[in-house]
Amino acid sequence: MNRARLVRIIGTYGVLIALAALVLFGFLRYDRFLSFYNVMTLLRYNSMFALVALGMCFVIMTGGIDLSVGSVAALGSVASALASPYGIVPGLTAGIGAGLVAGLINAILVTRANLMPFIATLATMQAASGSALLLAGNQTVSVSYESGFTAIGQGNLWTFPIPAAIAVVAYLIGSLVLNYTGTGRAVLAIGGGEDASRLMGLRTDRVKFLVYVASGGLAGLAGVILASQFGAGQPIEGVGWELFAIAAVVVGGTLLTGGSGSVVTTLAGVLLLGILFNVLNFENGMGWLSLSAYWQSVIRGLFLLAVVLLQARLTRRRLGAL
Amino acid sequence: MTPPDGPSPMLLDMRDIQKRFAGIPALVDASLSVRSGEVHALIGQNGAGKSTLIKVLTGYHRKDAGQVLFEGKPFEVHSPHQAQVNGISTIYQEINLVPLRSVTENICLGRERRRHGLLDWNAMHTEAERLLSRFSIRIDVRRPLGEFNTATQQMVAIARAIGFSARLVVMDEPTSSLDEREVGVLFSVIRQLKAEGISVIFVSHKLDELYEVCDRVTIMRDGRTVRSAGMKEINKLELVAAMLGRDVAAVEGHATAFGERDRSRIGDAMFSARGLRAGQAVRNVSFDLRRGEIAGFAGLLGAGRTETARLVFGADRASAGEMTMEGAAYHPDRPADAIAAGMGFCTEDRKGEGIVPEMTVAENLTLALLPKISRNGVLDESRQREIVERFIRELGIKCSGPNQKVRELSGGNQQKVLLARWLAMNPKLLILDEPTRGIDVGAKGEIQRLIRGLADQGLGVLMISSELEEVIEGADRIFVLRDGVSVTELEAEAANEEEVLTAMAHGTSASSEAAT
Numbered sequence: 097m098n099r100a101r102l103v104r105i106i107g108t109y110g111v112l113i114a115l116a117a118l119v120l121f122g123f124l125r126y127d128r129f130l131s132f133y134n135v136m137t138l139l140r141y142n143s144m145f146a147l148v149a150l151g152m153c154f155v156i157m158t159g160g161i162d163l164s165v166g167s168v169a170a171l172g173s174v175a176s177a178l179a180s181p182y183g184i185v186p187g188l189t190a191g192i193g194a195g196l197v198a199g200l201i202n203a204i205l206v207t208r209a210n211l212m213p214f215i216a217t218l219a220t221m222q223a224a225s226g227s228a229l230l231l232a233g234n235q236t237v238s239v240s241y242e243s244g245f246t247a248i249g250q251g252n253l254w255t256f257p258i259p260a261a262i263a264v265v266a267y268l269i270g271s272l273v274l275n276y277t278g279t280g281r282a283v284l285a286i287g288g289g290e291d292a293s294r295l296m297g298l299r300t301d302r303v304k305f306l307v308y309v310a311s312g313g314l315a316g317l318a319g320v321i322l323a324s325q326f327g328a329g330q331p332i333e334g335v336g337w338e339l340f341a342i343a344a345v346v347v348g349g350t351l352l353t354g355g356s357g358s359v360v361t362t363l364a365g366v367l368l369l370g371i372l373f374n375v376l377n378f379e380n381g382m383g384w385l386s387l388s389a390y391w392q393s394v395i396r397g398l399f400l401l402a403v404v405l406l407q408a409r410l411t412r413r414r415l416g417a418l
Numbered sequence: 419m420t421p422p423d424g425p426s427p428m429l430l431d432m433r434d435i436q437k438r439f440a441g442i443p444a445l446v447d448a449s450l451s452v453r454s455g456e457v458h459a460l461i462g463q464n465g466a467g468k469s470t471l472i473k474v475l476t477g478y479h480r481k482d483a484g485q486v487l488f489e490g491k492p493f494e495v496h497s498p499h500q501a502q503v504n505g506i507s508t509i510y511q512e513i514n515l516v517p518l519r520s521v522t523e524n525i526c527l528g529r530e531r532r533r534h535g536l537l538d539w540n541a542m543h544t545e546a547e548r549l550l551s552r553f554s555i556r557i558d559v560r561r562p563l564g565e566f567n568t569a570t571q572q573m574v575a576i577a578r579a580i581g582f583s584a585r586l587v588v589m590d591e592p593t594s595s596l597d598e599r600e601v602g603v604l605f606s607v608i609r610q611l612k613a614e615g616i617s618v619i620f621v622s623h624k625l626d627e628l629y630e631v632c633d634r635v636t637i638m639r640d641g642r643t644v645r646s647a648g649m650k651e652i653n654k655l656e657l658v659a660a661m662l663g664r665d666v667a668a669v670e671g672h673a674t675a676f677g678e679r680d681r682s683r684i685g686d687a688m689f690s691a692r693g694l695r696a697g698q699a700v701r702n703v704s705f706d707l708r709r710g711e712i713a714g715f716a717g718l719l720g721a722g723r724t725e726t727a728r729l730v731f732g733a734d735r736a737s738a739g740e741m742t743m744e745g746a747a748y749h750p751d752r753p754a755d756a757i758a759a760g761m762g763f764c765t766e767d768r769k770g771e772g773i774v775p776e777m778t779v780a781e782n783l784t785l786a787l788l789p790k791i792s793r794n795g796v797l798d799e800s801r802q803r804e805i806v807e808r809f810i811r812e813l814g815i816k817c818s819g820p821n822q823k824v825r826e827l828s829g830g831n832q833q834k835v836l837l838a839r840w841l842a843m844n845p846k847l848l849i850l851d852e853p854t855r856g857i858d859v860g861a862k863g864e865i866q867r868l869i870r871g872l873a874d875q876g877l878g879v880l881m882i883s884s885e886l887e888e889v890i891e892g893a894d895r896i897f898v899l900r901d902g903v904s905v906t907e908l909e910a911e912a913a914n915e916e917e918v919l920t921a922m923a924h925g926t927s928a929s930s931e932a933a934t
Contacts, residue, residue, distance in 0.1 A: 276536035278527075281519075285527050288516035295478070295514045296578070297499035297528045355518035 110406075111348050111364045118371050126378045134374070136257055140249075140325065142370035143259035144169070144318040145340055146363060150263075150270050151311030152341040153362040157274075158307050159287040159354030160206065160213035165315040166337030167225035168198040170330060172319020174228045177237040177329025180245035187245045191320035192313055198224050199312015203305040213308075221338070228331035237329035249325025259321045263363075266314065271359040279303055287354020343400045344369050352404070372399065428490070429454045429617050430475075430586060435484035437470055444470045445481075446641040452586065452634075455615045457608060459628040459649070462638035463661055463719060463884060468621055471638070472588055476501040476508045489585070502528070507579030508588040515575055517564030522546040524563050525578045549577040553607050569600035576607060580616070587611060588619045593627060594720060597698055605631050623720035624901055625654050625923060639663050654923035655916075658718070662886055664915055675863030676870050676892040679910070684894060685709030688878050689748075689847055691730065694739035699725040701902035703739075707847065712869065712879040714893025714910070716886065716918050722902035723882045724766055727849045730880070731763040732756040744846070757786070762840030764833070766851035766882070772836045775825035779817050780806040782824045783838050809838035813868060830861020837868065847878040854888065866892060886915055900925045 122129040148165045155162045176191030198220055205216035239245050251258045274280035282303045285293045294300050318337075323329045342352075348365030350357030376392050430452040437445040445467045452458045462468050473479045475486065477495035486493045488504065495501045498508065515524045522542050531541040546559040553573050563571055572592060579587045589608075593601050608618055608631055620632055628635060629649055636646045637660045645652075645660045652660075690706035700722045707713045715723040728734045730741065732750025741748045743759050750756045753763070765771040773782050783806050784791060791801045806820045813834045817827055824835055833853065840848055853869065854862040869892065873879050883889050889896055896913055898906040898921035906921040 272536070276539075278530045278537065281523055281527055281530065281537070285516045285519055285523065288518035289514070292514040292516055293527075295498050295508070295510060296516075296524075297497070297502040299499065351518070355516065 109361075110410075111361050111368060115364050115368045115371070118368065118375065122371065122375050122378065126375075126382070129374075129378060132255075136255070136260075138370055138374055139260040140257035142366055143257065143263040144321050144325075145337065145344065145370065146263040146366045147266055147314045147318040147321070148337055149341040149344040149362055149366050150266055150359065151314035152338070153345045153348070153350055153357060153359060154270070154274075154283055154307045155213070155311050156342070156345050156350055156352060157283050157287045157354055157357045158304055159290060160304065160307070161217065161342070162202065162308065162311045162315075163214065163217040163338045164198060164202060164220040164224055165311060165318075165341055166334035167221045167228065168195050168312055168315040168334075169319040169322060169337060170332065170334035171195070171198065171224045171228040171231070172316035173323035173333060174232045174237055174319075174329035174331050175316075176245075176320040177239045177323040178231065180323070181240040181243055183243045184245055184248060187239075187243070187324070188248070188317075188320055191323070192316040195312045195314070195316015195319065196309060197312070198315070199309040202312060203308035206308060207301040207305045217308075225331075225334075232329055232331040234331070236331070237323075239323050239327055239329065241327070246324050246327065249321045249323070259325065262317070262321070266317075267359055267363050274359050279306065283307060284355055284357070287351070288356070340369065343396070347400065347403045369396070372396065426453045426455055428452070429456075429488070430493075431485075431487040432471070432475065433485045433487075435471060435474055435486070436482045437474060437479060438482055443641055445474070447643070448484075448638065448641060449643045449646070450475075450619075450636050451646070452617050452619060454585075454617055455612055456634060457612055457618045457620055457632045459632040459635040460619055460621045460638065461623070461628065461635060461657070461661060465640075466638040466661070467641040468638055469590065470641075472508065472590060472619070472621070476506060476588065499528070502582050502584075505583065505585035506588065507582050507584040507586070508590065509572070509575045509579055509592055510590050515563055515571065515578070517571075518562055520561060521550075521557065521559040521563050521566070521574055524574055525549060525559075525581055529582065545581070546577070549581050550574070552580075552610070553577070553603065569596050569603070572596065572600075572604065573607070576604075580611065584616060586617045586619065588621075590621045591623070591720070592620075593622060593624060594698070601627070623718050625657060625718075626901075628657075629654075637661055655920055658919050658923040661718075662919070664886065664919060674887050674891045675866045676888075677867065679894065680874065681894070683710040683874050683876070685711075685876065688744060689730075690742050691726075692740045694726060694729055694736050694741070696725065696729055696734055696736050699902055700729060700736070703899065703902070703904040705897045705904055705907070707878045707880060709846075709878055710873050710876045711895065712873050712881055712893045714889035714896045715880065715882040715899055716889045716896055716922060717899035718922055719884070720901075721899040721922075723899050724851055725902075726899070727763065727851055727880065727882060730756070731761060731849060733763070757843065757845075760844075760846035761849065762843060762845040762847070763849045764836050764840060764851060764853060766855065768829075768832060768836060768856070773824050773832050776823060778821045778823055779810070779815065779827070779835055780820035782835050783809060783820075783842060786839055787842050805842055809842060813838050813841075814864065828857075828861065830857040830865065833857060833861075833865060834868075837865075841872070845877065847880065848872070849880045849882075851882045852884065853881065854883070854885070886918060890915060890918060898922055 128134055148169060152162055152165060172191040172195045175194040176187040179186040179190035202217050202220050205211045206213050247258060249259055253261050274283065282298045285298060286300050286303055290300055322333060344365035345362050346352055347368055348358065348361035350362060428451055432450045435445050435448040448467055448471050450460065450471060460468050470479060474481045477497045477500050495504060525546040526542045531538045531545065543559050550557065550573065555570065555573050557566060557570065563574060592604060596604060611618055622628060632649050634648050635652065637644050637657065639661060685708055688707055688709050692704045694700055694703040703722065703726045705713060717723050729736045732753050732755050735751065748759060780802060784802050791798050803820065810817065810820065815834045815838065816831050824832055850869065854865050857865065869879060881893060890910065890913055894910050896908040896910055896918060897904050898918060900922060905925040908917060
């Protein structure tokens with residue numbers, strides 16, 4: 097029983113332990129690792145990924161997947177850049193709205209047309225990417241610097257980056273929804289057994305619908321931050337974001353097959369991956385070894401593989417009775 | 419069918435329910451009426467329509483015609499959710515809960531307790547504990563359901579059902595995965611529900627259980643309700659006869675195409691099993707098989723026939739018992755061991771475990787044979803063609819040629835392809851699980867003649883069939899299984915339907931019963 101409990105603890109909090117270890121490693125190895133500048137830059141930059149990963153987390157917990165988040169974020173960045181001359185609110189509305197529309201399409205395809213989430217969101221991924229390019233006229237769209245729109249991505253609340261603050265609020269809401277609402281528990285139940293959940297009387301389609309719409313909306317919001325932070329709507333950004341998000345969710349201990357997961361550890365997963373890049377950058381900067389972007393990809397891939405393998409083992413042991 | 423006036427008011431009255439799936443009738447004329455505070459048994463063979471009827475009741479399927487009255491009012495629900503809200507909860511055969519989630523969530527999902535709009539976990543944990551304590555179960559309700567044993571999970575399912583303040587609880591084979599003690603606990607729970615005025619529909623194949631806990635019974639066959647009676651008014655033999663559609667008194671001529679027996683073909687002993695045991699499904703099964711003999715397994719659904727066959731074939735492992743094959747001890751760990759020992763197994767689930775519909779006749783037929791007809795991993799196509807053509811000819815497989823997809827063949831011809839696949843391995847012992855299920859009458863006769871012909875050539879055949887005449891006329895010896903125990907062995911010539919039915923119902927044949 098003690099052993100089972102240990103396994104459970106590692107399964108749930110492993111990512112936090114790994115995160116702490118990585119931070120300690122960086123702190124000991126690099127002078128400016130925990131400098132104010134580095135930490136704030138890290139948080140500002142990774143807030144986009146955090147938002148996308150939050151939506152992905154809910155989708156994966158239902159046993160689904162949303163491959164469209166990257167190109168939906170690109171679409172959102174273009175839409176918000178185009179609306180940015182009219183101010184912050186129109187910019188936000190356009191970006192999130194574009195994301196919600198994409199999410200709505202995913203939701204309809206999955207729950208009404210009964211398409212597999214993989215296929216449905218793959219189609220949306222292509223369509224959103226194309227729409228972004230069409231809307232932007234095949235180039236980046238500069239945002240207005242006069243309307244105040246850039247504050248969303250570049251501004252600070254006192255000294256804390258605004259995009260990171262947005263992400264924190266989103267995660268608080270996400271955690272509340274998951275742990276303290278019937279819909280949140282239904283998300284997990286559906287992932288743990290969709291047929292069983294339906295037979296238990298849960299309205300599975302409605303919950304799944306909400307999850308895809310939310311994922312689209314969060315991707316759109318991430319797009320707004322992207323445009324605002326880098327001063328332009330970027331139709332070709334977002335490539336590979338879905339993989340980063342899936343990786344963060346899985347590293348955070350959420351089962352890729354659904355049914356078990358946590359919002360807080362997803363955030364830890366985002367930070368872990370973000371800090372891993374950061375560490376690799378520092379490593380490059382020290383000149384001991386020079387890791388090209390390609391090598392970084394290989395390392396990240398291996399890291400993810402190791403986590404997934406470990407997770408599979410832990411889960412098997414945890415539910416060994418099944 | 420008009421329900422008789424009973425002592426307590428009628429809670430549920432389903433009349434003349436009809437339901438078709440893709441044009442195929444599943445329910446033709448099904449009726450079921452349950453009184454308040456009554457435990458009502460619903461029984462029937464596989465495919466009789468019990469599950470469909472229950473799913474119509476619980477809103478999973480929509481009926482095509484008929485009337486449902488619940489508490490005297492017309493009752494029309496379109497989802498399990500609606501049924502639950504209206505007081506009908508269902509516990510499905512395979513426990514339909516979410517093992518990854520906590521016990522509390524599994525009990526409270528769908529009717530969560532809230533405080534200030536948010537979930538009140540403390541109240542929900544207390545509620546779950548309170549419901550479970552009614553059945554004297556004390557567990558950590560915060561832990562995932564999957565960490566507990568099957569019986570506990572079953573109790574959680576029941577706790578969930580009554581937590582919805584159900585008026586009627588439907589239990590679909592709730593005892594199939596429970597041991598005796600756990601069944602005892604379940605029965606005391608059922609009696610408690612009854613005492614509280616809650617009605618129970620109890621689906622089970624274990625006849626003793628019905629007499630122990632049920633008040634009335636409804637028997638279904640081929641989508642129809644064939645009889646409804648008080649448990650005291652009907653004996654086990656009548657029950658079984660009604661389920662199988664046999665008139666206990668009348669046994670007519672030949673109903674199958676097996677033809678006359680020729681006992682001279684039966685040779686020396688080949689296979690024997692003693693005291694096989696595995697889980698709850700197989701508790702004590704012994705039988706043996708001689709060369710050229712067809713041994714038939716008779717028994718009701720859930721008697722452990724298929725499960726025993728799987729033990730013999732190494733698909734599952736026996737926890738106790740001895741098997742010998744051709745005089746040597748035989749302990750298969752996996753089907754490959756059984757195949758190496760010269761066995762073949764045509765499964766009951768032809769579509770799921772047998773044929774690969776998208777592959778051709780030739781590919782399906784030689785699937786298990788590939789290593790033998792390949793040289794250095796490369797398929798020897800001329801040998802393949804030779805084998806395939808031989809079997810198409812010998813078994814009379816009707817197809818446009820070896821390259822036709824198996825999906826396009828009729829059920830009977832698919833079965834022949836499956837038979838051919840095993841025969842091509844040149845087995846000594848062939849296990850056939852429901853070899854003629856879902857096959858039209860003409861093809862059925864062909865398959866039956868084929869089986870007899872194979873036995874004539876010295877093959878030992880273990881045949882499982884739910885069609886009584888198939889076992890009685892086809893087998894040389896009949897082993898009757900009941901609740902996982904091989905209760906009787908009958909020489910086929912001496913056996914008549916009544917004897918087999920009696921053994922299925924009571925566990926002893928009529929002749930031995932007279933002695934006891």
